[in-house]
Amino acid sequence: MQRCPRAFVLRYGIAAYAASHPTGQLLKDSFAIQTPWILMQMSIRDTIRDYVEDYQMGMKWSRNLVQLKFNQAFRYRIEDRNSIIVQLKEWKEPDSIFRRVKPEKHLEEIGAERCAKLIGNESFKHILDTMDLKSIPATRSKLVDGIKVYNSSDFCAKKGADSFLIRINLFGYSSDDEINQNAALFSLGTENQTIMQYSWKNGKWFIHKTNVSTKENKSIRRLILLDSQEMERILKLVGSKNNLEQVPFADSSRTCMHCSIRFLCPAKNRLEEAKGEQMALMC
Numbered sequence: 001m002q003r004c005p006r007a008f009v010l011r012y013g014i015a016a017y018a019a020s021h022p023t024g025q026l027l028k029d030s031f032a033i034q035t036p037w038i039l040m041q042m043s044i045r046d047t048i049r050d051y052v053e054d055y056q057m058g059m060k061w062s063r064n065l066v067q068l069k070f071n072q073a074f075r076y077r078i079e080d081r082n083s084i085i086v087q088l089k090e091w092k093e094p095d096s097i098f099r100r101v102k103p104e105k106h107l108e109e110i111g112a113e114r115c116a117k118l119i120g121n122e123s124f125k126h127i128l129d130t131m132d133l134k135s136i137p138a139t140r141s142k143l144v145d146g147i148k149v150y151n152s153s154d155f156c157a158k159k160g161a162d163s164f165l166i167r168i169n170l171f172g173y174s175s176d177d178e179i180n181q182n183a184a185l186f187s188l189g190t191e192n193q194t195i196m197q198y199s200w201k202n203g204k205w206f207i208h209k210t211n212v213s214t215k216e217n218k219s220i221r222r223l224i225l226l227d228s229q230e231m232e233r234i235l236k237l238v239g240s241k242n243n244l245e246q247v248p249f250a251d252s253s254r255t256c257m258h259c260s261i262r263f264l265c266p267a268k269n270r271l272e273e274a275k276g277e278q279m280a281l282m283c
């Protein structure tokens with residue numbers, strides 16, 4: 001769940017179910033606005049998917065083409081972001097936190113460099129040369145123990161009876177436990193128990209191939225069940241009139257700094273004060 005129960009409720013409760021209401025639409029749009037840094041990372045995935053498709057059709061990219069393709073993917077994402085911001089102009093508050101931007105040169109260079117390093121990675125090249133890769137849409141969900149889970153990997157690699165899933169971790173990893181937990185998560189709802197992860201960290205791509213055990217599979221399913229029960233509990237705190245009085249704020253003001261909808265939240269500049277007011281109302 002997100003680090004703030006209130007942001008979670010606004011994003012997956014009110015924004016999802018009240019999209020036809022102006023505030024619901026505003027929330028939905030605001031959550032869709034990402035920073036250029038995040039868009040740069042997302043454009044890496046777009047470019048790699050494009051590259052894999054071309055490679056399998058026999059088209060090889062030069063380093064210059066990698067840069068061009070990345071710039072194009074990044075520009076589309078920035079244009080999308082800017083067009084959402086333009087639609088928000090009738091609301092005064094978001095103006096103060098969302099600014100239209102242009103693709104920054106240094107982000108274009110960083111993104112293309114990361115793509116080129118993955119494309120040039122010996123293990124990645126070997127998979128491309130010896131197996132069939134099928135792109136998996138990020139929006140595909142699976143039903144796991146009756147819970148809808150969005151856990152798509154990026155590609156399924158197949159050769160005869162041999163097959164595994166490939167995931168590109170754009171934001172790196174903090175520990176081996178995280179890698180194992182990711183592998184268990186990506187394998188859920190699929191026949192593949194082997195997950196290959198390429199994770200960007202300290203200027204290079206790290207590779208982890210994990211065979212998910214039955215114990216890890218059970219453990220991640222238990223975690224998802226507990227998480228989903230907690231989500232249900234928090235959503236129930238919102239009354240039929242979308243009353244957020246009982247929904248807790250974030251634990252730390254650091255979370256609020258990066259929150260897309262802080263302009264709508266009583267905690268926007270003063271988290272502790274907002275928490276105090278909430279406590280007083282509930283007494």
Ligand code: SF4
Nearest residue numbers: 004250256259262265
């Ligand atoms: S501003 Fe802070 S408390 Fe309010 S929704 Fe965002 S993260 Fe949560």
